[in-house]
Amino acid sequence: MPELPEVETIRQDLLPRLVGRTFTGATVTWPNVVRAPSPNEFSRRLAGQRVCGLSRRGKYLVFCLESGLRLVVHLKLSGALLLREPATPPDRFTHTILFLDNGFELRFSDLRKFGRLWLVPDEAEATGALGPEPFDEAFSLEYMAQRLGKRSIPIKSALLDQSFVAGIGNIYADEALFAARIHPARPANTLDMDTLHHLRDAVRMALLKALGNRGTSFSDYRDPDGKEGRNQFAVAVFRQTGKPCPRCGTTIQRIKLGGRSSHFCPSCQPLGG
């Protein structure tokens, strides 16, 4: 579910409500969600930890704790972080509850159980090596050209590669390629500088638009209050197979690339010239 705009929305919502608060403990009811340390150690070490900051790296949320430890969360496809009062009954997909010193609970809910939590000294232990943030100047045209120059993979697959650029997922890759009029299957090393420039602008615009709409809720995405985003009503091509292109009216098509669905307009995004 959550790509950069969704994770960033969650971060901005949680930040003023969590900074300065202290975790008093945790209950882990599905041990697989806690990657490090062991679930028991996770609960034990979290108790007494005061939150001093909340940041985002790609699709990871990073809680800065005063001890120097980091609480890292990845929501994968269907995870949510819900801030609830104890009286609110947990949904049936709540696999971990983090208790706060003001009585509130931060609940990790995840239908598909793919999401993961870490409590580690160094966030890189959880995130691995990620590419630059899409809005960072390190995501430069020179960087893009250098990284893509020798790669014949579809440009869509390159956008989903978190070691190339962090935070883009299936929705915004499709939306950005539509806006930049690039066919998703086009080999990454065939894009000239001008096209790369259009693509980078389109990526940034797609992410900003979704951020303004508080994320895209096609199915599972919810903010910390359990509310949906609005960007699903504003997409051009994602999951719009069979509908008319908003630009030219041609029927939107779906193809598979690297095992992922890709949605595009065959007229606006030609593969040839």
Next chain:
DNA sequence: ACCACAACCTGGCCGC
């Protein structure tokens, strides 16, 4: 280097 596919999980939707 790249691709195809499976795995991790559960539920929704469709056709029969």
Next chain:
DNA sequence: TGCGGCCAGGTTGTGG
């Protein structure tokens, strides 16, 4: 109603 098949916003690992 039930069942099989396909779909799903992500990432990792394996084998070719």
